Amino acid sequence: MSAPKIIALAGSLRQESFNQKIINEAARFALQTGAEVEVIKLNELNIPLFNEDIEAQGTPSDVQLLKDKLRTADGILLASPEYNGSITAALKNAIDWASRTEQGAVPAFRNKVVALFAASPGGLGGLRGLNHVRDILSGIGSLVLADQLAVPAVHTLFNENGQINEPVTAEKVSALAHQLVSVASKLK
Ligand SMILES: Cc1cc2nc3c(=O)[nH]c(=O)nc-3n(C[C@H](O)[C@H](O)[C@H](O)COP(=O)(O)O)c2cc1C
Numbered sequence: 242m243s244a245p246k247i248i249a250l251a252g253s254l255r256q257e258s259f260n261q262k263i264i265n266e267a268a269r270f271a272l273q274t275g276a277e278v279e280v281i282k283l284n285e286l287n288i289p290l291f292n293e294d295i296e297a298q299g300t301p302s303d304v305q306l307l308k309d310k311l312r313t314a315d316g317i318l319l320a321s322p323e324y325n326g327s328i329t330a331a332l333k334n335a336i337d338w339a340s341r342t343e344q345g346a347v348p349a350f351r352n353k354v355v356a357l358f359a360a361s362p363g364g365l366g367g368l369r370g371l372n373h374v375r376d377i378l379s380g381i382g383s384l385v386l387a388d389q390l391a392v393p394a395v396h397t398l399f400n401e402n403g404q405i406n407e408p409v410t411a412e413k414v415s416a417l418a419h420q421l422v423s424v425a426s427k428l429k
Contacts, residue, residue: 243429244276244426245276245425245426246276246277246279246313246314246315246316247271247276247277247278247314247315247316247318247422247425248279248281248310248314248318249264249267249268249271249278249279249280249319250264250280250283250317250319250335251263251264251282251283251319251321251322252283252321252328252329252335252374253283253322253329253331253332254283254331256284258322259322259360259361259392259399260322260358260360262395263320263360263395263414264280264318264319264320264358266404266405266411266414267320267414267415267417267418268418269404270414270415270418270419271318271418271419271421271422274418276425278318279310279314281307286303286335287301287302287303288301288303288304288307288331288334288338289301290334291337291338300338300341304339307335307338307339308339308349311339311349311350311353312346312347312349315353315354315425315426315428316355316421316422316425317353317355317421318356318418318421319355319356319374320359321358321359321367321370321371321374322359322360322361322367322370323359323368323370326369327369327370327373328374332374333377336377336378336381348381350378350381350382350383351381351383352382352383353382353383354384354386354421354424354425354428355384355386355421356386356388356389356417356418356421357374357385357386357389357390358389358390358392358414358417359391360391361391361395362394362396363394364393364394365391365393366390366392366393366395371389371391384424386420388417389417390414390417392410392414398410
């Protein structure tokens with residue numbers, strides 16, 4: 242069986258995003274299983290605020306790129322920062338764009354296995370937003386793993402190389418990344 246293709250994505254545009262750092266680590270752990278893993282950084286893509294008028298003029302090239310990458314993926318490692326108890330506008334905007342289906346095409350999130358992560362300096366680790374992103378993705382056909390991980394006090398966890406320096410959290414991130422690869426390869 243060929244290795245599953247995994248996309249790793251965080252819903253923050255912030256240069257020093259903790260969620261991006263968590264997803265980089267999840268990607269590194271997934272790579273160790275032999276999976277093909279690509280990290281996509283939302284702040285490197287030019288994704289306008291979704292507007293059907295813009296869409297009517299043609300899908301922006303970076304949006305198309307994101308959709309194409311999602312379509313060819315078997316699984317998605319997704320870290321969703323929590324803003325006011327929900328998901329970020331940047332992530333919702335990217336999901337809204339990617340959910341749009343050209344005639345005859347397969348919806349980008351459909352049948353993708355998704356592992357959800359969240360990270361926050363706060364005590365709940367962004368847990369409340371995960372229910373929202375789970376709902377949204379389930380509604381557009383993704384298979385969201387029951388297990389998920391919210392990482393509290395995330396600002397205390399990284400060393401200067403961007404690696405998690407606290408073994409319990411590192412093990413949890415690794416376990417969920419490995420579970421995603423395992424389920425994605427079984428469903429491939
Ligand atoms: C508008 C806004 C709302 C926020 N709301 C929450 C919240 O509801 N829960 C929480 O744990 N942190 C909240 N935070 C703090 C974020 O968790 C924190 O900024 C975090 O670093 C964002 O993720 P990032 O580092 O990946 O960009 C909020 C931050 C902003 C800017």
